[in-house]
Amino acid sequence: MAIAIKDISVKDIRFPTSRNLDGSDAMNAISDYSATYVTLITDREDLKGYGLTFTIGRGNDLCVSAVKSLAELFVIGRTLEEITANFGQFWHELVSGDCQLRWVGPEKGVIHLATAAIINALWDLWARSENKTVWKLLVDMKPEEVVKCIDFTYITDVLTPEEALTLLRRVESGKAQREQEMFEYGFPGYTTAAGWLGYSEEKMRQLARQAVADGWTHLKQKVGADLEQDMRRAAILREELGWDRKLMMDANQIWGVDQAIAAMRKLAQFDPLWIEEPTSPDDILGHAAIKARIGDIGIATGEHAHNRVMFKQFFQAGAMDFCQLDPARLGGLNEVLAVVLMAAKFGVPVCPHGGGVGLCQYSLNIVLFDYIAVSASLENRVLEYVDHLHENFEEPLVIKRGRYYPLQQPGYGVKMKAQTLLDYSWPDGREWLN
Ligand SMILES: C[C@H](O)[C@@H](O)CC(=O)C(=O)O
Numbered sequence: 039m040a041i042a043i044k045d046i047s048v049k050d051i052r053f054p055t056s057r058n059l060d061g062s063d064a065m066n067a068i069s070d071y072s073a074t075y076v077t078l079i080t081d082r083e084d085l086k087g088y089g090l091t092f093t094i095g096r097g098n099d100l101c102v103s104a105v106k107s108l109a110e111l112f113v114i115g116r117t118l119e120e121i122t123a124n125f126g127q128f129w130h131e132l133v134s135g136d137c138q139l140r141w142v143g144p145e146k147g148v149i150h151l152a153t154a155a156i157i158n159a160l161w162d163l164w165a166r167s168e169n170k171t172v173w174k175l176l177v178d179m180k181p182e183e184v185v186k187c188i189d190f191t192y193i194t195d196v197l198t199p200e201e202a203l204t205l206l207r208r209v210e211s212g213k214a215q216r217e218q219e220m221f222e223y224g225f226p227g228y229t230t231a232a233g234w235l236g237y238s239e240e241k242m243r244q245l246a247r248q249a250v251a252d253g254w255t256h257l258k259q260k261v262g263a264d265l266e267q268d269m270r271r272a273a274i275l276r277e278e279l280g281w282d283r284k285l286m287m288d289a290n291q292i293w294g295v296d297q298a299i300a301a302m303r304k305l306a307q308f309d310p311l312w313i314e315e316p317t318s319p320d321d322i323l324g325h326a327a328i329k330a331r332i333g334d335i336g337i338a339t340g341e342h343a344h345n346r347v348m349f350k351q352f353f354q355a356g357a358m359d360f361c362q363l364d365p366a367r368l369g370g371l372n373e374v375l376a377v378v379l380m381a382a383k384f385g386v387p388v389c390p391h392g393g394g395v396g397l398c399q400y401s402l403n404i405v406l407f408d409y410i411a412v413s414a415s416l417e418n419r420v421l422e423y424v425d426h427l428h429e430n431f432e433e434p435l436v437i438k439r440g441r442y443y444p445l446q447q448p449g450y451g452v453k454m455k456a457q458t459l460l461d462y463s464w465p466d467g468r469e470w471l472n
């Protein structure tokens with residue numbers, strides 16, 4: 039029996055993370071981690087789909103409004119089966135089917151964030167209807183089925199459906215063994231939780247010490263507000279980490295190209311594995327110029343790369359060493375699949391963005407798919423972990439000794455607790471009325 043999508047509920051959920059400066063960086067000093075939270079209501083009482091996109095507070099209402107506009111035109115009244123039968127084509131229709139809504143993108147900004155919330159809710163619904171997690175739904179698919187989920191518009195010059203099939207078939211035989219390995223050993227992670235820029239140096243040192251004791255081998259530091267301060271903080275982190283563990287740095291787009299080069303030449307003494315978002319996220323050639331002039335420090339970027347075309351060009355230009363795609367900034371999982379496959383073709387490791395509410399959960403599904411069914415490699419692959427707000431989700435994340443273990447409950451992992459939706463609704467949830 040077909041599953042009909044009867045209605046959609048969209049909530050503006052905001053968490054007051056700015057109170058403790060959680061999530062703070064050089065560009066985003068006071069962010070209130072927020073979600074545009076979508077529930078797809080079906081004709082089955084016991085079956086709904088849950089998805090979200092991430093913002094940092096003000097503007098979340100714009101995403102709520104955009105979700106409603108898209109859902110009215112393209113989702114309500116459809117069946118899950120007709121959508122998933124040719125998911126790539128549906129995705130194309132959602133982003134391009136209405137030229138008036140497309141105009142306020144295209145495929146970027148608020149309208150694309152809204153696309154992500156809807157698309158990810160559809161994946162959650164699909165996975166729940168199959169009683170699987172999203173990552174398991176994906177790894178169990180035949181290569182042809184994965185490819186059918188992708189809209190290849192604008193990328194066939196670097197990746198055709200046939201090439202995508204070849205990439206997926208290449209590693210098909212080892213999938214079961216790699217899946218088992220993930221349950222046994224988990225996927226390597228790194229923590230950003232100690233390095234927020236608003237934390238005092240003492241707090242950062244304590245958190246870094248704790249992170250080492252907890253088994254983390256990779257830690258990310260926020261930089262870019264003040265170079266002297268960055269160096270002081272990096273020295274503290276090196277004291278705590280030693281030199282065998284990896285230190286990453288994230289400038290959150292604060293520098294111009296020349297500033298980035300100058301800063302990283304100074305910060306190179308702390309042996310960073312990568313510098314993340316050293317400049318404007320749209321400046322592909324700028325990233326390439328920085329990469330050429332800072333020795334062997336890697337360039338990591340992607341959390342603000344808004345669509346597959348950006349990634350295509352970053353790969354073509356050799357301007358990205360670590361692909362930090364964001365599961366809720368790209369237009370949901372269908373577009374993520376396109377980027378994961380392009381990354382595999384160019385040999386760039388996928389280390390998705392986790393710094394936001396629900397992003398660690400989404401990204402865990404993505405890295406499991408990437409490792410099990412696409413890249414078959416753990417080399418240079420680490421998944422970001424931030425340690426706040428996870429208690430708001432129904433399924434807990436399992437992290438042991440700095441490694442993530444597979445999600446196991448059906449869906450995409452972002453269903454929020456009912457009490458959370460009441461308490462953190464903007465502007466009249468209990469937390470905000472207080
Ligand atoms: C505003 C967010 O917390 C941002 O700092 C996250 C980020 O850049 C990351 O996790 O990386």
Ligand SMILES: [Mg+2]
Binds near residue numbers: 393
């Ligand atoms: Mg970042």
